[in-house]
Amino acid sequence: MNKKVMIGGIIAIAAISLIAVNILKSTGAASVFGGGGGYPVKVAEIQKGEISAYISANGVIEEVEKSEVFFDAPFKVSRVLVAEGDKVAKGQKILELDTGSLVSELEKLKTNKGIQALSLNSKVADAEVNRAQSAVNNALRTYNDSKRAYADNKELYDSNSISKKELDISENACIQAESALNDARAAYKVAVESRSLNKSTAEENMKVMDITINDLEDRIARTAESQLSPMDGVVAALNVDTGGFTSNMQPAYKVINPDKLQVKAKIKEYDIKNVSVGQNVRITGDAIDKEKNISGRVTAISPVATVSRTTSGDETVIEVTIAIDNPEGALKPGLNVTCDVYTVDKKGVIVAPLEMITEDKDGNKLVFVVDMKSKTMKETMVKLGINSDMTVEVTEGLKEGDVVIIEPQPMYRDGAKVRILEDTVD
DSSP states (O other): OHHHHHHHHHHHHHHHHHHHHHHHHHHTGGGGGTOOSOEEEEEEEOEEEEEEEEEEEEEEEEESSEEEEOOSSOOEEEEEOOOTTOEEOTTOBOEEEEOHHHHHHHHHHHHHHHHHHHHHTOSHHHHHHHHHHHHHHHHHHHHHHHHHHHHHHHHHHHTTSSOHHHHHHHHHHHHHHHHHHHHHHHHHHHHHHHHHHHHHHHHHHHHHHHHHHHHHHHHHHHHHHHTBOSSSEEEEEEOOOTTSBOOTTSOSEEEEOTTSEEEEEEEETTTGGGOOTTOEEEEEOTTSOTTOOEEEEEEEEEEEEEEEEETTEEEEEEEEEEEESOOTTTOOTTOEEEEEEEEEEEEEEEEEEGGGOEEOTTOOEEEEEEETTTTEEEEEEOEEEEEOSSEEEEEESOOTTOEEEESOOTTOOTTOBEEEEEOOOO
């Protein structure tokens, strides 16, 4: 029995040893134990290329060129001549309005102006002044006659030719004539002033009426012009119907230029220091075909920050304006988009896949460079620059043409043998 157990144990140990050797060979660890083929590795050749870093921000597409047409009073819409989405040319009639009430009001004002002009040229006031002047002349003659009569009677009285009573009568007549002359002169003055006042009032009324007529004519002209498209473009909104009325609370219609669009994106405050005017932008969104490459550029950065409310709380953001280079009909105002603002764009630099990079216990960045003659690996410290989704800029440690191991393993050591599984080097 004991011999059988011993034989069985020897067989088991031999089998385990054989399995272990096969495992070591399959993992490349056999090289550690005396030769073997080295670690099986995948490699890639380092080349120069371009790399970009970007900041993503959400935004909304809006029009750069648009015209919203309002009417300051409700007008009945006689006809609507276009539909939303129609292309229109500048000056093309969009709708027809019933402006008969304005035209009637204008005619009434012009009629009243004519009547006012007649009153301004009326001779009634001149006749009153002439009558008053004639009264003054008559009163003056009467006064002069009574004054002479009194003087004559005074001489007669002094010569005892008339009585004191007769002298007093002539004196009273002179006094009354003088009072009548003063009254006539006062009446004449009133007539002249009244004529002047009436003329000034009529002239002022004419001026006010002229202004009112001009304003109404301008309003009628503006209303007529507002029925025509102010620009070449597309009808983006139409808020009136035939038989309905315009409203001063919303535009009757809106025309936009679909070929000139921009995005107002909100950049987080800790990213804005890396954003500047002129940087390139890639624009994507749910409504945009993934095969389309929509690009833009930063044209303006708001001078003030605002607080934006999100599902995770309030955050401080700065609005950035992005001009779209090639809308191509894929973008429409109001769409939500994502903007990747390329803050760094380098060309002709050493670029490596991120999967080549590993770290030592001190956090130093490392790669394993393969010596193609000896088929050994060399642990090489590198310094990195910017990185994108899949690649990173190598500023020190690698040069163009180096062959580097992809996905280095923790057991790799400087000088270890390698066996290239997928040789990408010519």
